[in-house]
Amino acid sequence: MIRKIAIIGGGNLGTAIAKGLVTSKKPFEGEIVVTRRRVHLIKSLEKYGIAVGQDNVEATRNADLVILAVKPYQLNDILAEIEPSFYENMLLISLAAGVDSQQISEMASGRKGIFRVMPNTAISIGESMTCISSFMATEEQEVIIRELFEPTGTVQFIPEELMASATVLAACGIAFALRFIRAATQGGVEIGFGSDLALKIASQTVKGAAELIIRGETHPEAEIDKVTTPRGITISGLNEMEHQGFSSSLIKGLITSFEKIENGSKKK
Ligand SMILES: NC(=O)c1ccc[n+]([C@@H]2O[C@H](COP(=O)([O-])OP(=O)(O)OC[C@H]3O[C@@H](n4cnc5c(N)ncnc54)[C@H](OP(=O)(O)O)[C@@H]3O)[C@@H](O)[C@H]2O)c1
Numbered sequence: 694m695i696r697k698i699a700i701i702g703g704g705n706l707g708t709a710i711a712k713g714l715v716t717s718k719k720p721f722e723g724e725i726v727v728t729r730r731r732v733h734l735i736k737s738l739e740k741y742g743i744a745v746g747q748d749n750v751e752a753t754r755n756a757d758l759v760i761l762a763v764k765p766y767q768l769n770d771i772l773a774e775i776e777p778s779f780y781e782n783m784l785l786i787s788l789a790a791g792v793d794s795q796q797i798s799e800m801a802s803g804r805k806g807i808f809r810v811m812p813n814t815a816i817s818i819g820e821s822m823t824c825i826s827s828f829m830a831t832e833e834q835e836v837i838i839r840e841l842f843e844p845t846g847t848v849q850f851i852p853e854e855l856m857a858s859a860t861v862l863a864a865c866g867i868a869f870a871l872r873f874i875r876a877a878t879q880g881g882v883e884i885g886f887g888s889d890l891a892l893k894i895a896s897q898t899v900k901g902a903a904e905l906i907i908r909g910e911t912h913p914e915a916e917i918d919k920v921t922t923p924r925g926i927t928i929s930g931l932n933e934m935e936h937q938g939f940s941s942s943l944i945k946g947l948i949t950s951f952e953k954i955e956n957g958s959k960k961k
Contacts, residue, residue, distance in 0.1 A: 695784075695837060696723040699756040701749050701771055703729040705814060706788055707762030708738060710845075713816035715741045717844035726752040753778035758786065758841075760810075761797075765789035765957075772800045779804065784834060786810045790860045791957045794828030794853060805829035808838050811859045812845065813867045821846030822866075824859035857954040865950050869943065874899055 698714070698721070700707045707727060714721040726744040727735055735745045746752055753759050753775045763771055768789055779801070786808045787797050794807045801807075808830065812823040823842050827835050827850070835850070842848045851859055874895050881891030905916050921928040 695721075695757040695841060697756045698723065698725045698758045698760060699749075699752040700725065700727040700760045700762055701752065701775065702762035702764075702767075703727040703732075703735040703738070703745065704762060706812070706816075707760070708735060709814045709817040710760060710762065710788075710812060711738055711743050712741060713812070713819060713821065713845040714841070715743060716817075717819045719844035721841065723757075726756070728752045749775050750778055756783065758784045760786045760788065762788050765792045768792055768797065769800050772797070776802065782806070784808065784830075784838065786838070788812075790864075791857065791954045793856075794826070798828065806831075806834050809853060809856050810838070810842065811856060811864055812842070813864045815867060816845045819845055822863040823848050824851050824856065824863055825849070826851055826853035826856055828853065857951060860954060861947050861950045865947075869946065870899065 700711055703711070707729075711725055711727050714725060724744065725742075726746060727738055728746050728749050729735055730747060732745055732747045738745050749771065756778065759775065759778075761768060761771060768787065784806045785797070785801065785804060787794075788810060789797075790811075794809055797807050797809075798804050805828075807828040809826045809828075810823060811825070812821040815821050816823065821842075823846055825838060825842065825848060827838070830838075839848055839850070874892070877895035877898070878888060878891045881895055882888050886894065902913075902916070905911065906913060909916075917931070921931065
């Protein structure tokens with residue numbers, strides 16, 4: 694059972710996870726402490742009942758779970774710093790892209806029970822796609838981690854070798870989807886809407902499209918078929934987008950992000 698969680702690194706993802714855990718459908722009822730050096734920037738977490746601080750050793754003392762939400766290059770130093778707080782059954786989660794569990798275990802004097810968790814920033818509103826891999830963890834520990842993250846969105850355990858791919862598709866994917874919404878909004882303004890209304894229409898349309906797939910368990914192309922009549926306006930627009938490289942540029946973007954992670958991890 695997890696009674697205390699320490700999140701080291703209260704940046705974008707660290708704070709999103711902290712908020713997600715306390716505001717989810719089944720809020721985490723134990724203690725959460727979040728640290729960063731410029732602690733004044735996370736004071737607002739206190740209104741959610743989350744403690745904030747600068748002292749990583751103090752924060753991790755008696756923690757049942759430590760979530761490392763710092764940049765990958767900082768992992769080594771942070772693990773060396775907090776090691777005095779480690780106890781045998783404490784679980785360790787790393788969010789760092791491109792650092793594998795074996796490396797983390799070595800940095801942490803051969804610890805077991807290590808998880809890599811890749812949520813996206815929608816965790817702050819309970820809508821994350823969270824991919825998880827486990828390393829030398831028991832089934833019971835996996836259940837604990839699954840149950841912790843399940844109320845914050847959708848959870849999928851994956852083999853660790855797919856973690857970089859999950860980072861691109863789910864975590865970077867938030868930015869890719871948002872850029873689609875922004876572009877649709879810009880187009881919406883050009884065809885007559887004010888920007889606020891264009892944004893509202895574009896974002897609800899994307900949400901509806903995603904829900905059709907998620908709830909209907911259908912395929913995008915099946916749903917596209919329903920709105921593309923022969924010689925119709927939708928197919929004309931869609932084909933023009935494809936002529937301009939729509940799917941191709943998205944796929945190339947995903948691969949570019951993926952290669953950047955892969956090349957980064959090879960440098961270490
Ligand atoms: N954002 C995403 O969607 C996303 C996607 C994929 C992977 N990740 C991974 O998630 C991790 C965090 O990413 P992020 O986007 O949240 O980065 P971020 O916003 O830069 O957050 C990192 C935080 O660590 C804090 N920090 C630095 N040194 C510290 C120390 N010694 N003790 C305590 N806190 C310290 C920094 O604050 P101070 O400078 O004030 O200390 C900063 O707020 C990274 O490893 C990244 O690879 C994030």
